[in-house]
Amino acid sequence: MTVDETAVEERVRAFLARHDPAATPPLDFLRARFDAGLAWVHFPEGLGGLGAPRELQSVVERALTGTPQHDVGRLAIGLGMAAPTILAFGTEEQKRRFLRPLWTGEEVWCQLFSEPGAGSDLATLATRAVRDGDEWVVDGQKVWTSGAHFARWAILVARTDPDVPKHQGLTYFVCDMRAPGVEVRPLRQITGEAEFNEVFLTGVRLPDDLRLGAVGDGWRVAQATLMNERVAIGGAPGRRGGGMLAEITETWRNRPELRTHDLHRRLLDLWVEAEVTRLAGARLREQLAAGAPGPEGSGVKLAFARLNQALSGLEVEMRREEGLLYDDWTFRRSESVDFFGRGPGYRYLRAKGNSIEGGTSEILRNIIAERVLGLPAEPRADKNVPWKDLPR
Amino acid sequence: MTLLYSEVEEELRAAVRDLLADRCPPAAVLAGAESAPGRDAELWKALARDIGAAGLLIPEDLGGAGASAREAAVVLEELGRAVAPVPFLTSAVMATWALVRCGGDAARELLGELAVGETTAALAVSLATSPYALSTPPAAVRAEAGRLTGRVTAVAGADAADLLIVPASGALYAVDAADAVVEVVTSLDLTRPVAMVTFDGTPGRPVGADLAPLRAALAMGAGLLASEQLGLAEWCLATTLAHVKERHQFARPIGSFQALKHRLADLWMEIVQARAAARGAADALARTPGAGAADEGGAGEVALAVAVAQAWCGTAAVHAAEECLQLHGGIGMTWEHPLHLYLKRAKADEIALGTPGDHRDALADLADLPAPLPA
Numbered sequence: 001m002t003v004d005e006t007a008v009e010e011r012v013r014a015f016l017a018r019h020d021p022a023a024t025p026p027l028d029f030l031r032a033r034f035d036a037g038l039a040w041v042h043f044p045e046g047l048g049g050l051g052a053p054r055e056l057q058s059v060v061e062r063a064l065t066g067t068p069q070h071d072v073g074r075l076a077i078g079l080g081m082a083a084p085t086i087l088a089f090g091t092e093e094q095k096r097r098f099l100r101p102l103w104t105g106e107e108v109w110c111q112l113f114s115e116p117g118a119g120s121d122l123a124t125l126a127t128r129a130v131r132d133g134d135e136w137v138v139d140g141q142k143v144w145t146s147g148a149h150f151a152r153w154a155i156l157v158a159r160t161d162p163d164v165p166k167h168q169g170l171t172y173f174v175c176d177m178r179a180p181g182v183e184v185r186p187l188r189q190i191t192g193e194a195e196f197n198e199v200f201l202t203g204v205r206l207p208d209d210l211r212l213g214a215v216g217d218g219w220r221v222a223q224a225t226l227m228n229e230r231v232a233i234g235g236a237p238g239r240r241g242g243g244m245l246a247e248i249t250e251t252w253r254n255r256p257e258l259r260t261h262d263l264h265r266r267l268l269d270l271w272v273e274a275e276v277t278r279l280a281g282a283r284l285r286e287q288l289a290a291g292a293p294g295p296e297g298s299g300v301k302l303a304f305a306r307l308n309q310a311l312s313g314l315e316v317e318m319r320r321e322e323g324l325l326y327d328d329w330t331f332r333r334s335e336s337v338d339f340f341g342r343g344p345g346y347r348y349l350r351a352k353g354n355s356i357e358g359g360t361s362e363i364l365r366n367i368i369a370e371r372v373l374g375l376p377a378e379p380r381a382d383k384n385v386p387w388k389d390l391p392r
Numbered sequence: 393m394t395l396l397y398s399e400v401e402e403e404l405r406a407a408v409r410d411l412l413a414d415r416c417p418p419a420a421v422l423a424g425a426e427s428a429p430g431r432d433a434e435l436w437k438a439l440a441r442d443i444g445a446a447g448l449l450i451p452e453d454l455g456g457a458g459a460s461a462r463e464a465a466v467v468l469e470e471l472g473r474a475v476a477p478v479p480f481l482t483s484a485v486m487a488t489w490a491l492v493r494c495g496g497d498a499a500r501e502l503l504g505e506l507a508v509g510e511t512t513a514a515l516a517v518s519l520a521t522s523p524y525a526l527s528t529p530p531a532a533v534r535a536e537a538g539r540l541t542g543r544v545t546a547v548a549g550a551d552a553a554d555l556l557i558v559p560a561s562g563a564l565y566a567v568d569a570a571d572a573v574v575e576v577v578t579s580l581d582l583t584r585p586v587a588m589v590t591f592d593g594t595p596g597r598p599v600g601a602d603l604a605p606l607r608a609a610l611a612m613g614a615g616l617l618a619s620e621q622l623g624l625a626e627w628c629l630a631t632t633l634a635h636v637k638e639r640h641q642f643a644r645p646i647g648s649f650q651a652l653k654h655r656l657a658d659l660w661m662e663i664v665q666a667r668a669a670a671r672g673a674a675d676a677l678a679r680t681p682g683a684g685a686a687d688e689g690g691a692g693e694v695a696l697a698v699a700v701a702q703a704w705c706g707t708a709a710v711h712a713a714e715e716c717l718q719l720h721g722g723i724g725m726t727w728e729h730p731l732h733l734y735l736k737r738a739k740a741d742e743i744a745l746g747t748p749g750d751h752r753d754a755l756a757d758l759a760d761l762p763a764p765l766p767a
Contacts, residue, residue: 241759252761259764268752271759272703279668279700283395299661368660369653373633376648 003052005059008041011050012063026068030104038064039103043087047099055289070105073336077146078102078109082155084228089172089213089221098153098174110151112142112175112199113222117392120363122157123166123219124382124390127201129158129173136160136173136211138181138204144357146337148184148197151177155225157218162388169387170218174210181205191349192329195337226359227297238278244308244340245274247347248315258318270311277303295371298364305354305361308339312348319344393679395671401466407443408470411435416476418730424477425582425733431552436478439467440509446484447507449492454500455507460678461612465619465670472623472709475733477583479512481620482549486613487513487557493605494564498597502555502566514553515609516567516589518546522746523610523698524754533591535560538598540567540591548744550574550587558596559606565596581740583733611698614745615677618670618701621741624734625663625705625712631731632656632716635723652719659715666708673701696758703751706742713738 015036019029033039034048041056043049072079079102086098101107118125127140138158148154154175161169175182181204186194213221241249252259252267281300316323326345339350355361369375382390397405415435424432440446448464450456457463464485471480488506491499491513505511516533533542540560550556551574556567571594579585600606633656636647646652676697713735717724724731742748756763 249759249761256762256765259762261764264756264761264763265752267761268755268759271755271761272700272752273665275700276665276669276704279395279672280665283668283671286394286396296664299657299664302657303661303665362654365654365657366650368657373653373656373660375633375637375653375656376645378648378650379644 003041003050003056005056008050008052008056008059009063011036012038012060016063016067021064021067024068027104027106029068030070031100033064033067034100034103040083043099047087047095048103053289055286070103071336073338074108074147074150075102075105076337077111077151077155078107078153081111081225081228082109082153085155085172085212085221085225086174088224091209093209094174094212101152107152108147108150110145110148110154110177111225112145112148112154112156112201113225114144115141116143120360122222123170124387124392125157125159125170126392127156127158128162129160129171129206131160131208132205134208136206136208138173138175138201138206140201142199142201143187143196145184145197145199146195148177148199149186149333150335153177154199155212157222159387160215160218163386164216165384166382166387166390167219168216170222171215172212172218172221173206174212175201175204175206176210179204179206186333188331189349190352191346193332193334195334227295238281240275240278241271242278243274244311244347244351245271247340247344248311248318251315251318251344258320263314263318266314270307270314273303274307274311277307295367298359298367299372301358302355302361302364302368305351308351308354309348312344312351315344316348393675395668395675397466397671398462401463404443404463405466405470408439408445408467409473411438411443412470412474412476416474418474418733421475421477421583421733422728422730429576429579429582430477430585432477433552435476436480436512436552437509439476439478439480440484440512445480446488446509446512448484449488450503450507451492454503456503461616462674462678465616465674468616468619469623469626469670472620472625472737473627475583475624475627475730475737479514479549479552481613481617482514482584483512483553485616486515486609487549487553487555489612490515490557490564490605490609491599493608494600496599498566499599502599506555511554512549512552513555513557514547514549514569515606516544516547516550516556516558517606517610518544519548519586519740519744520546521610522750523607523614524746524750533558533560535563535565535596538595539593540565540596541593543588543590545588546577546586547574547589548584548586550589551576551585556589557599558591559603560591560596562603563598564600564603564605566599567591567594567596571595579740581736583737584740610745611695612677614702614751615673615694615698617741617745618666618673618698618705621705621709621738622663622666622670624738624741625666625709628709628712628716628731628734628738629656629659629663632659632719635720639721646719655715655719659712662708662711666705669701669704673697692758696755699751699754699758702746703748703755706748706751709738710735710742 019032037050038060039048041050041052042054044051115125129136129138154177156173156175157170159169160171181202183200185198187196187198188194327343444457445467447456448459452458491503532544533540553569556569558565558567573590574587576585576587637645639646676694716731723729
């Protein structure tokens with residue numbers, strides 16, 4: 001049976017009749033919403049969904065406006081990356097264990113992928129996982145880990161076989177962030193705050209049932225995560241004039257004394273670019289409703305990074321004397337990821353990360369060129385060489 | 393609203409594409425560009441009558457298909473991809489839409505002829521007319537007691553037209569093209585040359601009492617031109633990709649150099665955005681058939697979608713054609729390679745129906761981003 005819009009609306013009505021959003025504690029409400037299959041309707045029944053087409057999620061969101069919500073900024077990695085990967089590669093037991101508290105926000109997730117020596121070339125990563133009976137012993141260092149300081153779980157890629165070429169020797173795990181040997185240190189960024197962390201893994205023991213996918217299949221599993229990440233960063237549903245554009249257009253409308261002809265021309269240029277990017281994202285989501293995210297998501301992420309940087313830069317320039325100021329350099333840990341919060345100076349600096357996190361714009365162009373456009377790869381020095389023999 | 397293509401739209405596309413592959417390969421367009429610039433009467437007959445493209449926007453009770461801007465847009469994508477020298481945009485979109493909006497018996501009768509492809513029409517306005525520059529009506533032609541006198545320059549599609557729809561003295565007139573003087577001038581665009589049209593006491597029948605239908609037709613033309621630009625840009629990208637995968641220098645396909653890969657990835661993204669914008673405009677035009685240009689009340693959404701599509705797609709098509717030329721190297725500069733037809737069309741299209749800058753300027757009002765206050 002396919003679930004249509006009417007059926008979803010009926011589900012929401014029945015759910016609200018049983019759970020009064022005003023009278024139910026928020027967490028109980030979110031748990032009940034998950035159990036009613038209204039968390040992510042395209043997930044299977046019993047796992048927070050209805051097995052319905054993805055685009056019907058908007059029906060649910062509209063109907064549940066004003067009810068208790070989870071913090072999307074805090075849960076971004078769980079919702080956008082861990083969940084689709086667990087759904088695609090996890091065992092039944094893993095799906096039942098992890099998805100519900102992930103969605104309700106009871107358990108926050110982070111991502112242990114990048115390393116000091118493995119950024120764009122993720123597949124060269126050096127964190128080792130060595131099998132010891134029913135357990136794996138993990139040693140290594142991860143970096144640029146948002147939210148590691150409040151995360152319960154992490155998605156982790158580690159090297160399980162150094163004797164084969166780099167893509168073949170990786171395995172994907174769920175890492176228990178409370179396990180002994182996991183040490184999280186804040187990493188201060190150019191904004192002054194620490195949204196990111198370094199994570200040191202020393203003799204961390206993970207049971208084999210925290211492995212996601214087959215041993216040696218970690219690269220393939222990670223690809224699914226990364227495609228979802230790019231869609232999560234670049235493809236968030238937006239309204240016209242929303243996001244970074246909302247900040248600068250508000251300033252433009254309210255502060256006529258700041259307007260110049262040069263700024264006007266550049267703002268209109270960027271407004272058009274933002275609108276066509278929004279439409280491209282909307283079109284991508286329509287295509288997604290029919291299937292899994294493909295490499296096209298990389299394009300929207302690329303455009304989103306460029307736009308955020310251009311718009312936030314223009315706003316600082318437009319404000320002139322105020323642009324010389326900054327709200328606060330105090331070192332602090334942020335509780336959530338927010339591209340648009342705080343002042344224009346913060347937005348300008350934070351946006352610099354948009355073309356680095358989740359795949360640099362340069363790597364995304366390579367992905368588009370090779371996987372969408374079918375252009376030949378550059379000659380490579382690391383093909384068919386065992387990982388342990390690669391220069392580092 | 394959907395920005396995807398429906399099954400019906402894909403079927404129409406396939407029919408048009410088959411016809412063009414058969415009758416209008418690039419070599420044939422190139423050969424015809426000098427012998428009969430801008431004209432392939434047989435191809436137009438097949439497209440207009442056999443496929444029924446002429447009647448797409450005409451209501452069914454007048455013998456048309458009663459389809460919408462979405463279907464017309466798909467035809468234009470294919471025509472752009474082939475730089476096909478046929479008057480679909482000028483006759484089946486712009487002139488036809490002006491008559492649809494005129495209503496009235498005279499207009500309806502003409503639509504009946506247009507629907508079956510018996511007649512081909514053109515709007516007697518410059519192709520460079522911006523849809524935003526019509527607050528004061530064009531004064532080029534004046535009407536007196538049913539006789540028109542004056543001259544209109546840079547009219548596209550006039551050479552292929554039997555019927556001219558002429559704005560004169562604040563109203564619209566139908567004129568038999570044979571009664572006017574149509575002189576094709578040497579044009580930048582070899583596949584859609586423009587003409588000078590002269591009226592000298594030429595008889596005209598009134599079909600519209602004011603210029604509102606003209607504004608609607610220009611908005612429809614501008615919005616759907618984006619789809620032609622999209623198809624054109626897609627051809628340029630596909631042709632460039634094929635070339636850089638084949639062409640070897642330094643013992644490698646040149647498409648394996650990262651400098652070129654990144655340029656092509658950026659161009660691809662620009663076209664992804666162009667596709668979304670062109671579909672957005674076609675969908676908006678299809679959903680509100682009564683809507684016209686910016687000055688018509690309640691039509692802001694349509695006007696905005698059209699302006700966004702034109703502000704982006706005009707530039708994207710030129711960029712695609714210019715990248716195509718550059719990445720073909722010396723081959724791209726030769727007359728023999730058809731890509732110059734695309735460059736010339738793209739550059740002319742950039743000027744047609746408002747430049748990208750005109751459309752961006754219009755967005756100052758449409759998107760509420762007011763200009764600086766006067767000093």
